[in-house]
Amino acid sequence: MKFLPLVWASLWRNKAESAFTLLALCIGFMLFGTMIAVNAAYEQAIDDARMDRLIVACAFDCGAIPLGYRDQLARIPHVTAVGAVGWIGEHQQDAQHPITVTFVDEGIRSAWPELPMTPADWRALDATPAGIFLTRKAAARRNVRVGDTVTMYSGPQGTLDGTGIYYFTVLGFIPDPPGWRSAGGGPSEIIIGNLRYAQNWGRPDERDLVNILRLAVDSPENARGVCRQIEAWYTNASPALYCVPARADAQELAEANINMRQISLGIGAAGLFMILFLCANGIAESVRERLSEFGILKAMGYRDGHIATLVILEAVIPTLLAALLGSVLARGVDALVAHLALTGIIEMPEMRASLAALVWALAAALLIALVSAVAPLYRLRHTDVAAVVAGR
Amino acid sequence: MSSELRQIVAVCLIGIGSLRERFATALVVVIGMACVVGVLTSMLSVTAGLARAYFRPEDATRAMVWGGRATFDQMRSLRPDAIGTILDAPGIARGRGGAPLADAEFLMWILPVEGFAAGSLQVRGVGPAGIELRPAFKIVAGRMLHTGMRELVVGVGAARKFGLTVGSEVRLRDGSWPIVGVFSCGADIIESYLVGDAVTVMAARRRAGFAQVIVQLVDAKAYPAFAAWLTGNPALSSVYVERKTDYDRRELGMNTVFFTRMAYVIGTIMALGALFGVVKIMYATVRARTREIGTLRAIGFGATPVVVSVLAEAALLGAMGALVGATIAWLIFDGREMWVWGAFQLRVAPSLWALGLTWALVTSLLGGLLPALRAGRLPPVAALRVE
Numbered sequence: 001m002k003f004l005p006l007v008w009a010s011l012w013r014n015k016a017e018s019a020f021t022l023l024a025l026c027i028g029f030m031l032f033g034t035m036i037a038v039n040a041a042y043e044q045a046i047d048d049a050r051m052d053r054l055i056v057a058c059a060f061d062c063g064a065i066p067l068g069y070r071d072q073l074a075r076i077p078h079v080t081a082v083g084a085v086g087w088i089g090e091h092q093q094d095a096q097h098p099i100t101v102t103f104v105d106e107g108i109r110s111a112w113p114e115l116p117m118t119p120a121d122w123r124a125l126d127a128t129p130a131g132i133f134l135t136r137k138a139a140a141r142r143n144v145r146v147g148d149t150v151t152m153y154s155g156p157q158g159t160l161d162g163t164g165i166y167y168f169t170v171l172g173f174i175p176d177p178p179g180w181r182s183a184g185g186g187p188s189e190i191i192i193g194n195l196r197y198a199q200n201w202g203r204p205d206e207r208d209l210v211n212i213l214r215l216a217v218d219s220p221e222n223a224r225g226v227c228r229q230i231e232a233w234y235t236n237a238s239p240a241l242y243c244v245p246a247r248a249d250a251q252e253l254a255e256a257n258i259n260m261r262q263i264s265l266g267i268g269a270a271g272l273f274m275i276l277f278l279c280a281n282g283i284a285e286s287v288r289e290r291l292s293e294f295g296i297l298k299a300m301g302y303r304d305g306h307i308a309t310l311v312i313l314e315a316v317i318p319t320l321l322a323a324l325l326g327s328v329l330a331r332g333v334d335a336l337v338a339h340l341a342l343t344g345i346i347e348m349p350e351m352r353a354s355l356a357a358l359v360w361a362l363a364a365a366l367l368i369a370l371v372s373a374v375a376p377l378y379r380l381r382h383t384d385v386a387a388v389v390a391g392r
Numbered sequence: 393m394s395s396e397l398r399q400i401v402a403v404c405l406i407g408i409g410s411l412r413e414r415f416a417t418a419l420v421v422v423i424g425m426a427c428v429v430g431v432l433t434s435m436l437s438v439t440a441g442l443a444r445a446y447f448r449p450e451d452a453t454r455a456m457v458w459g460g461r462a463t464f465d466q467m468r469s470l471r472p473d474a475i476g477t478i479l480d481a482p483g484i485a486r487g488r489g490g491a492p493l494a495d496a497e498f499l500m501w502i503l504p505v506e507g508f509a510a511g512s513l514q515v516r517g518v519g520p521a522g523i524e525l526r527p528a529f530k531i532v533a534g535r536m537l538h539t540g541m542r543e544l545v546v547g548v549g550a551a552r553k554f555g556l557t558v559g560s561e562v563r564l565r566d567g568s569w570p571i572v573g574v575f576s577c578g579a580d581i582i583e584s585y586l587v588g589d590a591v592t593v594m595a596a597r598r599r600a601g602f603a604q605v606i607v608q609l610v611d612a613k614a615y616p617a618f619a620a621w622l623t624g625n626p627a628l629s630s631v632y633v634e635r636k637t638d639y640d641r642r643e644l645g646m647n648t649v650f651f652t653r654m655a656y657v658i659g660t661i662m663a664l665g666a667l668f669g670v671v672k673i674m675y676a677t678v679r680a681r682t683r684e685i686g687t688l689r690a691i692g693f694g695a696t697p698v699v700v701s702v703l704a705e706a707a708l709l710g711a712m713g714a715l716v717g718a719t720i721a722w723l724i725f726d727g728r729e730m731w732v733w734g735a736f737q738l739r740v741a742p743s744l745w746a747l748g749l750t751w752a753l754v755t756s757l758l759g760g761l762l763p764a765l766r767a768g769r770l771p772p773v774a775a776l777r778v779e
Contacts, residue, residue, distance in 0.1 A: 020672040027665030
């Protein structure tokens with residue numbers, strides 16, 4: 001503690017320069033924090049996708065599979081639940097207001113229990129077939145409240161009566177399901193509807209057709225085997241089926257896109273590299289300008305260890321402070337990145353605040369401070385005290 | 393040369409000449425700016441590479457005809473019986489033998505090759521004019537497929553990505569199809585696909601319908617009449633016509649809009665960090681040169697040359713950093729193959745070098761402004777007293 005006044009005084013020797021150094025360090029750590037969050041989001045999206053959840057779709061370019069497959073798949077050994085999912089995506093008022101509704105059946109409750117709907121939500125959806133549940137973001141974007149009516153225009157002949165208009169009643173709001181934000185819906189939002197309504201009110205020629213079936217199996221070890229079995233049995237069916245565990249699907253999705261995991265780490269490293277030199281230069285400059293002060297301290301009896309502590313603290317305090325501030329600011333950038341991800345087909349998982357990002361930032365700050373202090377400490381250690389005090 | 397200009401040149405040369413003594417400090421600006429420009433150009437090389445894969449020079453005189461509002465390659469909304477009517481439209485160029493230079497095509501996902509991304513492998517069904525529409529198309533191994541035969545050729549991008557070669561087989565709905573050749577097409581996105589005879593592939597998938605007709609117009613001016621004839625034709629219940637360049641822009645935008653925005657956001661954040669770094673470093677520089685500046689002022693040099701010299705030093709260091717960053721990005725990434733729903737080569741294009749240089753110059757000039765003003769305001773007598 002006795003060193004702190006000395007360190008504090010030296011830190012603010014050149015106020016403007018210290019302030020700008022701190023700002024630059026904050027920005028560097030802010031970028032680092034955001035990149036760690038992006039990386040973690042992709043990792044988390046893959047972790048959230050479970051191996052014991054299977055996705056079954058049409059194998060060869062047919063787009064839809066018969067609802068009748070649902071009962072057949074339920075009889076396969078190790079399959080514990082089967083649910084059907086169908087999407088209808090069009091627009092509300094005009095083409096600038098796209099909307100995609102994910103219609104699910106009762107089987108989804110067990111086949112995709114990660115969908116964050118409560119038993120009461122399911123009961124409400126069952127009792128009101130034209131009801132929908134919106135994720136909070138989807139609701140916020142449309143500014144709707146419980147009880148509101150949402151209309152969707154699905155194109156000419158898109159409905160039983162030929163008008164193409166679906167009328168939905170907002171039943172409530174749900175959190176975003178884990179995993180990719182577009183999973184089961186349009187980018188960044190999910191609107192859950194009742195498959196019964198889509199079947200009864202949709203195009204007659206699309207009745208009894210769904211887009212995918214979701215399966216749950218009794219253990220992750222059986223997932224690949226069940227998938228192989230489904231593909232083998234349905235090879236010559238019309239349509240043939242393709243099956244993939246949800247976790248493998250998430251991994252493949254991450255690999256098919258721009259590899260944001262690798263890129264985020266590269267950018268984070270570049271940010272740290274940038275501030276490493278700034279920090280090292282600041283400490284070196286500080287020590288160079290205060291050689292006589294250190295000489296006097298040594299003459300007063302300060303040992304090399306004490307001097308080293310002073311220099312290290314002078315490096316550690318601003319970097320740790322910048323890491324803390326930068327990590328807080330990174331949350332704002334995270335929100336901006338999430339907002340940017342709303343468009344395009346590069347799918348971006350949900351970014352969440354995590355303690356790990358802060359720990360990484362603090363560890364990086366400590367490392368930068370220590371590396372920055374090495375050269376100045378070496379110089380101090382080989383300084384001739386008498387010469388310095390004499391001003392030579 | 394006016395007196396003030398001579399003074400500016402002289403003070404700038406003195407400042408730049410003393411950079412060697414301030415090597416470590418100057419290096420911080422160079423490295424900082426190199427990081428900013430390196431990251432920015434590396435990220436934007438993805439967009440530049442994809443742009444090269446989508447935009448072809450001949451696209452300016454081409455049009456796409458879609459069935460209704462289905463404007464994606466994987467759609468099947470264009471009925472085969474509508475193709476003849478579309479080919480009757482005015483303004484279509486003629487190919488070999490006088491046939492319309494237009495081709496009905498589609499893109500189709502096929503089952504993933506074991507160990508690779510699901511659904512990434514696609515077959516492009518092309519017709520007789522499909523190859524003529526792609527002048528860069530060239531078989532580099534094996535042979536060209538025969539029309540009407542159950543065989544495919546694979547683009548060099550897909551071949552590298554999925555380990556496919558002549559003799560490999562892929563599974564379509566009616567069984568395994570052999571790959572009889574490997575083709576290149578001047579880095580066009582089609583190199584990411586398998587190519588098969590459209591009608592034969594359509595028969596195999598047991599689902600009729602094309603995604604679009606790609607049309608070569610006689611010239612760009614022919615487009616309005618061509619589009620009007622198609623959209624007003626009662627024999628075609630619902631078609632959508634667009635210029636090929638609009639389609640390219642749409643496809644490119646979907647693939648890169650998020651990433652491009654991210655590149656600019658990250659570039660701006662890093663530039664902000666570098667800007668604060670430049671301010672700090674240039675303040676330190678002014679402090680280190682206080683006596684020198686005081687001396688110059690005392691012997692008659694004005695404030696403007698001093699201000700300009702500090703700004704020039706900041707700009708020079710920024711430009712050096714930009715060149716270092718762009719060079720590193722170019723060495724590491726230019727020409728490197730990447731896959732984003734298709735194969736393409738990253739490209740650190742000349743425009744990205746220019747962008748990086750501008751980015752760095754603006755950042756370093758802004759960063760040098762406050763220290764430069766301080767240097768210009770230094771009272772000569774006080775500056776000379778500094779130890």
